Amino acid sequence: MNGYCSRCAAPMATAILGGKERNQCPDCGFVAWRNPAPVGLALIEHEGKLVLIRRNEDPLATYWAPPAGYVECGESVPEAVKREAHEECGLDIVLDGLVDVCSQADVEVLIVVYRAHSIGGILKAGDDASEVGLFRPQDLPVQAYPATGTVTDQWFYRVIEDTIARWRDRVQDNSTVRRTEK
Ligand SMILES: [Zn+2]
Secondary structure, X not given: OOOEOOXXXXXXXXXXXXXXXXXXXXXXXXXXXXXXXEEEEEEEEEXXXXXXEEEOOOOOOOOEEOOEEEOOOOOOHHHHHHHHHHHHHOEEEEEEEEEEEXXXXXXXXXXXXXXXXXXXXXXXXXXXXXXXXXEOHHHOOOOOOOOOOOXXXXXXXXXXXXXXXXXXXXXXXXXXXXXXXX
């Protein structure tokens, strides 16, 4: 994966920096650091249900997942999450809090997960999705583990399952509290 320097176009070489192999340009010293790319993901509640989209793209193409996308320079993580939600499911959302930051050593993204709820817009599938669905806590989709998928597919699957389960447990706990208070 040495390739050519993105700064001066000389052939890149392997160098040991900070105790690890890095891809460095011997001419200008440029180091091609490899960092995980941040992705924002939103567990969006709409009419008491969770918004999921059916993904068109890998990882996990054809699976149901919450709207998610890469954070771009020029926007904060929360801004990216709101933009992606609008692009992928048509809703305007407000973020209700950070749920988790998920990463794994051999995966090249890290996912920042928020709880959110809709405040407007029209529910419809965007470019990255073939369908958009609303799921009650008791009717969430049961999806097969991607046993033949990539490491990223399998990790993303666990992130989705875990964070959706936390949304479900929270909603069910809240409804239990409300019933108890009557
Ligand atoms: Zn260079």
